[in-house]
Amino acid sequence: MVSTGIMVLAVIIALVIGVVGGFFMARKYMETYLKKNPPISEEMIRSMMISMGQTPSQKRLNQVMASMRNRKD
Incomplete structure (x- = not known):
């Protein structure tokens, strides 16, 4: 044993x-x-906005990033 x-x-x-x-x-x-x-970064969002014909400002990028963070939570 x-x-x-x-x-x-x-x-x-x-x-x-x-x-x-x-x-x-x-x-x-x-x-x-x-x-x-x-994960999506600011550069990816910036290039996506440029490809859609928009001029991305830093304020708009911050808004998009904040909305994505809120959706993830």
Whole structure:
């Protein structure tokens, strides 16, 4: 029979390995996700407004960014 101390130690080691492995897998997933779907920046909004024929002012860009932040929340 395996003693209780060894069983507890094995469970703790497995838990630590799972947490560390999960952290690195989640980190890798988020990196690839953000490469495929980058968050929208002011430069992207500025170029989009220019392509639509609008002249973007800093005030208008700030308004659009604020409205996007409010929608996300």
